[in-house]
Amino acid sequence: MSAQLTPNDIHRLTEITKNVRSNIIKMLYHAGSGHSAGSLSWAEIMVFIYFYLAKHQPQNPQWPDRDYVLLSSGHHCPALYAVLAEAGYFPIEELVQLRKLGSRLQGHPQRQLVPGVEISAGSLAQGISQAVGLAIGLKADHKPNHVFCLMSDGEFQEGQTWEALLLANxxxxxxxxxxxxxxxxxISGHTDQVMPMHPFFEKIADFGWNAIKTNGHNFIELNKAFTQDLSNDNPSVILCQTIAGKGVSFMENNPEWHGKAPNKEETIKALTEINES
Structure with a gap:
């Protein structure tokens, strides 16, 4: 990762993000079920990690020197699958098999089935515990690999998350x-109504972590946040402010789209908006 993104970098990442968002919509339409809003909000973050930040080799998914990217919020796997396919881990044409009987692209990812998937996910808040354990092992073995754990904000409503934060510190x-x-x-509505977590940033910092806020849809801001993160000797939490359903106007900030797939008409409208953005 270089210190500053070039205009060519930003253009490349932006075009990849459009492809990823389009494929998320197509996958969910063909599946007839799945999680639209959260998958769309992850797009820039995952694209930045896989196409600019992390060390990995799509042709050799088990490369020993790779960085580990763990998706804890497994129901957001349409975003992960779309990014992995775009990176070359498996054919893009396979994406329409999401949630189909016999497909390896399940509604929650399974490590043994999909190249590039580091953990099987389903029960929320477990990913951070796996990430902490992995990081402890890598540190004990003096390995240079970095561990990136991708979590939803709702997972911080679970006690297991805070226990893992203490252990990592x-x-x-x-x-x-x-x-x-x-x-x-x-799924139940807005997080502040389900279980308020304020002051979110201050709580994480008080647990001894390097707490960073950034815009999760801006590559320049993401680059600044990760540069600050990787220059710090303490574990970091990067709070990416995002818009659920980003890129599709009728899905944005609407909890109804947490676990809903678009129909044919909605798919056409969504793809038009994404491609025109």
């Missing part, structure tokens, strides 16, 4: 970054 895991999609909605 104890062992000074500078090789661990938690990236949080702060889109402020979950």
């Amino acid at each position: 104890k062992y000074h895991l500078g090789n661990l970054s938690i990236i949080v999609d702060v889109n402020k909605i979950q």
Whole structure:
């Protein structure tokens, strides 16, 4: 990762993000079910990590020197699948098999089935515990690999998350970054109405972590946040302010689209908006 993004970098990442968002919509339409809003809000973050930040080799998914990217909020796997396919881990044409009987692209990712998937996910808030354990092991073995754990903001309503934060601080895991999609909605409604977490930033900092806020849809701001993160010896939490359903006007900030797939007419409208953005 270079210190500053070039205009060519931004253009490349932006075009990849459009492809990813379009494929998320197509996948969910063909599946007839799935999680639209959160998958769309992850797009820029995942694209930045896989196409600019992390060390990985699509042709060799088990490369020992790779950085580990763990998706804790497994229901957002349409975004992960779209990014992995775009990167070359498996054919893009396979994406329309999402949630189909016999498909390896399940509604929650399974590590043994999909190249590039580091953990099987389903039960929320477990990813951070796996990430902490992995980071402890890598540090003990003096390995240079970095661990990136991708979480939803709703996962911070669970006690397991805060136990993992304490443990990571104890062992000074500078090789661990938690990236949080702060889109402020979950299946039951807006997160502040379900379980208020304010002051979110201050709580994380009080647990000994390097707490960073950024715009999760802006590549320049993401680059600044990760540069600050990777220059710090403590574990970091990057709170990415995002818009649920980003890029599709009728999905944005609407909890109804947490676990809903678009129909044919909605798919056409969504793809038009994404391609014209």
